[in-house]
Amino acid sequence: QVQLLQSGAEVKKPGSSVKVSCKVSGGTFNNYGISWVRQAPGQGLEWMGGIIPTFGTAKYAQKFQDRVTITADESASTAYMEIFSLGSEDTAVYYCAKSYTSGLYACDYWGQGTLVTVSS
C-alpha cells in the first residue's frame, strides 16, 4: 500500500521560509513524479510544481518559479518543497502527491497535507 507521509504543521513569520517533507513508502519512488499542490483556506487547488526523483530536475508553475525549490532524496524516498519569502497569502494546506505512472502526471496517492500558517 503506497503511503505519503508529510511533515507536521508549521507556523512561520512573514519573510521567512518553510521546508515541507514527503516520505513515500510502499511503492516505487524514483520514476514516478511527485507534485506539490496547495490549497488556501476555502479556496481551490493550486499546482506549484513537481519532480521526477530519478531525473532530479524540478518543474514549476510560473507563479512559483522564483520562490519555491523542490528536491528529492532517492535514498530516503523523500521529496521536499521549500518556499521562501513567506507572506500571509502563503497560509495554506500543502499536499504532496504521487503520479499514477512514470512522469509528472495525474496523482493517485496523496499525502495528508501540511498546514503552513504565516503570521506575525
Add this chain to the structure above:
Amino acid sequence: ELVLTQSPGALSLSPGERATLSCRASQSVNSNYLAWYQQKPGQAPRLFIYGTSGRAGGIPDRFSGSGSGTDFTLTISRLEPEDFAVYYCQQYGTSLSNTFGQGTKLEIK
C-alpha cells in the same frame, strides 16, 4: 498560460439525478492529459478520471469522462449521497503547467 474554467461553479441536484460538469481550456489540451478529482471537506483530493475517460482504481462506473480539444465533461449518471463534493479538472504532463480548474461544488438539493 493555460487556464481551465469549470462550470457551473455550483450545482444543486438530488440523489438519483444526472450531473454534468464542464471544464473548458483556454487552448487545446491533449486528451491523454486531462484528469478529474473529487475532494470532500478536510480530505485530500482523490483521482477519479485520468486521460479524459480512464477511471482510476475503485471508481464506480456511474462516473464517466469525455471530451477533446478545449471542452471536457465529467458525467455522473445517477448521483449517490457520497458523490456530493467538489470536483476539479486538471491538465498535466505536458510542457504547460499542471493546471487545475477552480472547481465545481456539487450540492444536495
